[in-house]
Amino acid sequence: AQTVTQSQPEMSVQEAETVTLSCTYDTSESDYYLFWYKQPPSRQMILVIRQEAYKQQNATENRFSVNFQKAAKSFSLKISDSQLGDAAMYFCAYMGGSQGNLIFGKGTKLSVKP
Amino acid sequence: EPEVTQTPSHQVTQMGQEVILRCVPISNHLYFYWYRQILGQKVEFLVSFYNNEISEKSEIFDDQFSVERPDGSNFTLKIRSTKLEDSAMYFCASSDRSPRDTQYFGPGTRLTVL
Numbered sequence: 001a002q003t004v005t006q007s008q009p010e011m012s013v014q015e016a017e018t019v020t021l022s023c024t025y026d027t028s029e030s031d032y033y034l035f036w037y038k039q040p041p042s043r044q045m046i047l048v049i050r051q052e053a054y055k056q057q058n059a060t061e062n063r064f065s066v067n068f069q070k071a072a073k074s075f076s077l078k079i080s081d082s083q084l085g086d087a088a089m090y091f092c093a094y095m096g097g098s099q100g101n102l103i104f105g106k107g108t109k110l111s112v113k114p
Numbered sequence: 115e116p117e118v119t120q121t122p123s124h125q126v127t128q129m130g131q132e133v134i135l136r137c138v139p140i141s142n143h144l145y146f147y148w149y150r151q152i153l154g155q156k157v158e159f160l161v162s163f164y165n166n167e168i169s170e171k172s173e174i175f176d177d178q179f180s181v182e183r184p185d186g187s188n189f190t191l192k193i194r195s196t197k198l199e200d201s202a203m204y205f206c207a208s209s210d211r212s213p214r215d216t217q218y219f220g221p222g223t224r225l226t227v228l
Binding site: 095097099100101102105 | 147149151157158159162169170172203207209214216217218219220222224
């Protein structure tokens, strides 16, 4: 079975600085998709970024980028120029190529200090 | 921008009662999902739905749960006889034309079972 591990329960970053959130996963599939979702205090799940496993190029979305290391099964999220509004729980999620259900990690709580 | 909506935002019920959680997926999306998040824990997949039938379900989704698309817009999750451990945040999500498409989440319904 596929698993997703986020080893950092909490992280803190100074406003305007850069922070990296870690995620590793375990799978025997070659075709899959990886996601980062943000969950602010309102608890709505908001898509941050998506990565297709067949793409070697790391996905970017404005201040958010990923470091996708397929061989190492690692998928970290880098947030540049952190803003107060970035404070939230961040969930890493895996989707197999043949299934639609998302498998989530336990999340990392990110605090942003002014 | 189209979004997934859910009602109610908060539902309080007595143990043993039936509850129906409602979702309106993004218009023209074909795949629908329910997830659950017990307070402080990770998000867990419950069920996926396509073409008016369940395409996948987790072991959490037992006989107490059912889903339905009663009309062209609503997607519901029914819990027949609620238990204390059903207290959680329930998220609805939808994706476009393939189970591989990105899932967009609603704001969630907080279910409290007393």
